[in-house]
Amino acid sequence: MSSAPSVLFVCVHNAGRSQMAAAFLIHLAGGRVRVRSAGTAPAGSVNPVAVEAMRETGIDISARIPTLLTAGTVELSDVVITMGCGDTCPYFPGTRYLDWQLDDPAGADLATVRRIRDDIERRVRGLLTELGVTPTV
Template sequence: MTSKPTVLFVCVHNAGRSQMAAGYLRHLAGDRITVLSAGSEPRDKVNPVAVQAMTEEGIDISQAVPKILTTGAVQESDVVITMGCGDTCPYFPGKRYEDWVLDDPAGQDIEMVRGVRDDIKRRVQALVQELIG
């Protein structure tokens, strides 16, 4: 792994889970980790309930824009974390892959999204510990 690892979070719409994870990782790691996120079928905007849940944590993801998953993004990443994108995620040997099983917050209420957010936070905190100590 390079001195500054790159982590890519992928979910189907790149509007909820992957955006929350990217927000936490940027917040917790600062510039010590390069953070990317993408989706296999990106929406036109981030889920407003996910934005609200992250704002409660003091993290603003309101300006994030869902992006299409590209082969290049996977190739430049050291760690690829998928969140329910299934077989649509490209696979490259030599990359570290993790699949985080998380409920999709699309169309859900704030209570449900807070639970997903808190699960993501725990996982991202563990990832930061592992990658940069």
């Protein structure tokens, strides 16, 4: 891996889990990790309940736009973290893949999304440790 590892978060709609994970990694890594997120079938907008749950942590994801996953995005990444996209994610030898089993926040109430958000933050902090990056907060 280069001095600034590249991490890609992938879920189906790129509207909840992957957006929250990317936002946490951007916030906690302080520019020391290149961060992307994408979806295999992106939604038209980010889940408003995920936006509210993240706002409670002081992180604003309201302007983020779901993005289509491409093979090029995967190829540019050192670590690809999948969240429920199954076999639809492209595979490239030499790329590290992790699958985070997380509930889908689509249609969930705020209390449920908070639980998912907190699980994602815990996992992102663990990822930073694995990458040798000390969280900024």
